[in-house]
Amino acid sequence: MSTSASQQADLDPASFRAIADLAYRESGLTLVQEKSSMIQSRLRHRLRDLGLADFAAYCSLVQSDAGQGERRNLISALTTNVSHFFRESHHFDVLRAELDRHLPKLRAGGQLRIWSAGCSNGQEALSAAMTLLDHVPDVARLDLRILATDIDPEVVQFARKATYPERLVRGISPDMLKKYFDQTTEAGHEPSYIAKPVLTDVIRVNELNLLSPWPMRKRFDIIFCRNVVIYFDQRTQEKLWPSFLNALAPDGVLLLGHSERIAEPERYGFTCTGPTTYRPCHALKSTARPEKQKQSEG
Ligand SMILES: C[S@@+](CC[C@H](N)C(=O)[O-])C[C@H]1O[C@@H](n2cnc3c(N)ncnc32)[C@H](O)[C@@H]1O
Incomplete structure (x- = not known):
């Protein structure tokens, strides 16, 4: 042939x-x-x-x-694996606010669990780790874990290496790049940046098909599932919302991509509390306050 x-x-x-x-x-x-x-x-x-x-x-x-x-x-x-560092930056404001809210519990020995579902090459998980570390520098010494998963074995390999050529690190400020990455040049390759252990030590990267059973036993405080369900039809999306609700802590938060929505969120036990930001309904009374720009559901 x-x-x-x-x-x-x-x-x-x-x-x-x-x-x-x-x-x-x-x-x-x-x-x-x-x-x-x-x-x-x-x-x-x-x-x-x-x-x-x-x-x-x-x-x-x-x-x-x-x-x-x-x-x-x-x-x-x-699969379409386009991603970049600090994509849709308003969600990283939510992340900072969540860290503030969880910090007393964390300092008292509690855990903070984050999931980047459909993580592509790992930029989302690393952006989350940088955001948290920059906000509270000793957070890596607390019980913080970020799980990053994707169906695509190629991007899982890439995310595990956490090494990015110059053109992929443009969303990272020069200060953060210096603080959280080392420059590396492998023979025959363009100059690249490798994430420092302070970031990679809190991140675990695994292959996971969102349509298969989810093996994680602990619930997550924050789930990023951004720019993933846009590739699914409504039927598949509707099958996933109950699973996400089940995977979230009662006061957790689910973050979707800019063009993704849970249609009729209350039907699935969610309330929309900000741009593409959803919380379990029952959480609202106790902990969650509506984030600034309440999003209208269309
Ligand atoms: C456009 S990327 C989004 C990356 C990142 N979340 C972001 O917003 O920048 C979509 C990712 O979803 C993954 N994906 C698609 N279908 C999936 C499935 N059934 N299970 C898990 N991941 C899936 C793709 O492999 C791809 O890496």
Whole structure:
């Protein structure tokens, strides 16, 4: 099978349907026909690496028992992993306020648990760690843990290395970059920045498909799940809201991405307390105050 043949293979409608069905079943990703050429170009390198002539052969593989490993590569190729440091910065204000609120409990031996669900290359978890450390410098000595998870094994590997080329660290201020990263230059690679242990020691990175059972036993005080459910249809989103409610501490907070909403949050036990900021309903009476700009649900 020549490289150029697989590079020119077209994604025929039947193969598109088979791949879209499989992606939906395995990961919740909804692929629309208009994205067919993007999907074709993302998957052509898989055909080339596997020596397959066309998408029909690729579909036979990923639909077979022997195709389990390749199904992970397929999902990895289909995910959109765009992220950057301190994205949607208003949520880091919420994080600081949450730390202030939890600090007495933390200093008395309690825990603070944060989850970056759909963490991509790790920028969200590292931004959270920098925010907390900058706000309360000794917080790393307290019982603080950040779990970062993603379905895509490639970004999980990347996040574990916590090493970012210059173009990816632009959202970090020069002061923070100096304080929390070391510069490294591996032979043949562009200059990069590696997160210092003070950050990485509080972060654990794992592979996790949000559509599979969640193995975490402890509840989280803060969950970031930003710019992830936008790739899911309403049915999948509606299946996830109860799981998030269940994974949150009673006075916890769930942060979604700027174009994501829980439609009718009360139906799922949530109240919207700020821009894409949700808390369990019962928490409002006791602890949570509406954040400044109350968001209207549309
Ligand atoms: C656009 S990135 C968002 C990264 C980060 N949360 C942010 O806002 O910058 C979306 C991430 O969701 C992950 N993802 C998509 N479907 C998923 C699923 N079913 N389970 C877990 N992660 C998923 C993708 O692999 C991708 O890394």
